[in-house]
Amino acid sequence: MSKNGKLLFRNYDPYITSPYGYRTSPINGTRAFHAGVDYGTNGKNIETFGISDGVVTGTGFQKALGNFVYVNYPSLNHGALYQHLDSIKVKKGDKVTKDTVIGITGATGEVTGIHLHFGWFPSSDINKDWHSKNFEDYEKYVFPVEAKIIGNPVLRDTSKDQIEVIIDNLYVRDNPNGNILGYIKEGFYDILDSKFRGNYTWYKIGEGYWIAYNEGYDKLYMKEEEDPETPEVPKEEPEEKPDDNLEDNEKTEVKESGFSKFLKKVLEFIKKILKKFGIV
Helix, strand or coil, X not given: CCCCHHHHCCCCCXXXXXXXXXXXXXXXXXXXXXXXXXXXXXXXXXXXXXXXCEEEEEEEEECCCEEEEEEEEHHHCEEEEEEEEEEECCCCCCEECCXXXXXXXXXXXXXXXXXXXXXXXXXXXXXXCHHHCCCECHHHCCCCCCCEEECCCECCCCCCCEEEECCCCCEEECCCCCCEEEEECCEEEEXXXXXXXXXXXXXXXXXXXXXXXXXXXXXXXXXXXXXXXXXXXXXXXXXXXXXXXXXXXXXXXXXXXXXHHHHHHHHHHHHHHHHHCCCC
16 A cells, blocks of 8 residues: 555555565566655556645656656655656756646656656755665655644734744744744744754744744844933032122122221221321
8 A cells, every 4th residue: 555655646546566675676686775666557657746846856868767857845855756757747947836747657767567666865865866865765754734824923012022923934833943833924923932942042932832033034022121210410500609699789789888888997097197186
């Protein structure tokens, strides 16, 4: 029985004619490693499809592989090799989806009958040659759960630490660097906690909801601290000279008072002189 093979076809559940791993080659009878999964189609040339959004990175023909197509699936972090195709329906650089026909199954190359050989390897190996690729068992691959849109954005609040999600495909996880729950909605979220994991700072934005901070994905806003009030220092009034507070008439009176005293002393002195000489 096939677990993932049915995703390669429409309305058809293929059977496995040769699994991934060591086997006795049907071509030369020697024991060798089979770097893919062979899916039988009951001898029929039927359409084989893309399994996610991806891009065609190469097509061609080789003696052993027959007509082949390489497709990179970034969202699955894997690349795929479709071998032994009867005909190819895409070209290098084409974008593909689940509805894109990659080719028609066939018996080109070194085969014993019509089938699809499907190779599966990490996207990091996409530019390596066939012998350097780290092929994996496609039947054991666990597809990610269909992404959900999660989150309840709030209004901007300068009194709280907040993070703003500015893209529509940022993952939200159940723990820092944990399991993917879906995509977080764009908008502002209150920061409830933070932890550093896997070269990222993770922020808790809800119960069981964590997102990673990365410039270009989200923006941080720290609450605005209010400046403590500075007591107002009263201005010192300039020291005033006594005369500066007097009105003009009061200043005149002060001057006249001083002159009167002087005049009185002069008259007393003259009076003493006159008295001395017997004049008064």
